[in-house]
Amino acid sequence: MKAISIITISLLLAFEAIAQTPAIYQLKPRHRTVVKAQNKTGVITLERSVCFGTCPSYIVTVASDGKVTWEGREFVKTEGKATAQIRPEDFDKLVKEFEKINFSTLDDKYETGTRGCPESATDNPSAQTSIRMNGKTKSVLHYYGCRDSEVLRRLTALERKIDEVIGTERWIK
DSSP: OHHHHHHHHHHHHHHHHHHHHHHHHHTSHHHHHHHHHHHOOEEEEEEEOOOSSOOOEEEEEEETTOEEEEEEEESSSSOEEEEEEOOHHHHHHHHHHHHHTTGGGSOSEESTTSTTOSSBOSSOOEEEEEEEETTEEEEEEEETTBOOOHHHHHHHHHHHHHHHHHTTHHHHO
16 A cells, blocks of 8 residues: 555656646746747848949848848949848847947937038938837938047948948949
C-alpha cells in the first residue's frame, strides 16, 4: 500500500512540474526576443529633391524585413523603380541612428523662415527623412540651404548613413 502511495505522490509531483514547465520555458530571454522580432514593423524613407544644378532626385524606402524600394527621378543613373535587399540587422542599425540623434524630438521642418533655419542660401536641395515604427510616424524636411548647426550636422549624418547602408550609390552614379 505504501508503494502505491509513493508512486501516486511521485506521479502527482511529476505532473505538477510538467504543468509548470511551459511558464518557465516562456520566460527564457530568447523566446522574448523572437516574439518581439515577429511583432516589429517599420519603414524608413529618404527622399531627396533636385537643386539649381544636377542634384540627384529620388525616394528610397527600406522596410524592417530589409526590402529596399528605389524610385529614381532626375539626375540619377537608374530612373524609375528598382528593388534590393539589406539584412534586417542593418535596418535595426539605422533605427539606432535615428534614436541616437533623438529624431522624434526634431522640428518637422528645417527650411527658410522656420525656427531651425532663420538664415539660408538659395537653390539647394532638400531631404525628407521619415521613420514609421509600430504605427507611429515622424518626418523631417531638411533644406540644405539652412545655415549649419549641430542639429543639422547630425541630421545630415543620418541622411548619409541611410544612403550608405542601403547602397543608393549603385542607382545614382
